[in-house]
Amino acid sequence: MLLVPALALLLLGAHFFRAGSAAIAGLCAALVALLFVRATWAARTVQVALAIGMLEWLRTAWVFAAARAAADQPYARLLVILGAVAALTAIAAWIVGRRPLRQHFRLDHTGGP
Numbered sequence: 001m002l003l004v005p006a007l008a009l010l011l012l013g014a015h016f017f018r019a020g021s022a023a024i025a026g027l028c029a030a031l032v033a034l035l036f037v038r039a040t041w042a043a044r045t046v047q048v049a050l051a052i053g054m055l056e057w058l059r060t061a062w063v064f065a066a067a068r069a070a071a072d073q074p075y076a077r078l079l080v081i082l083g084a085v086a087a088l089t090a091i092a093a094w095i096v097g098r099r100p101l102r103q104h105f106r107l108d109h110t111g112g113p
Contacts, residue, residue, distance in 0.1 A: 001095060001101050009053070012028050046093075047097060061079055061083060
């Protein structure tokens with residue numbers, strides 16, 4: 001179950017690295033290591049980072065599509081691909097809060113669903 005959040009974080013790191021933000025790319029790689037910390041704060045940190053990452057993918061899609069539209073170039077495929085990546089990132093954030101990972105991160109203090 002850790003594979004999807006790890007993949008989403010690494011993909012986000014690659015995005016920032018390609019954009020020239022090596023420090024943020026390194027932060028994304030460090031967040032992958034947090035997936036192995038069994039603490040509530042680690043789970044919440046990863047979830048927040050993934051939620052921000054989803055917003056970054058949507059922002060990137062908007063900026064790139066606007067630039068392509070202004071240049072009178074096709075942009076539908078770009079929107080589909082970046083929309084899928086944003087959805088994967090959102091699903092990864094959701095997975096961190098689901099039962100198997102709640103147990104992994106010890107979020108089930110109350111024993112509720």
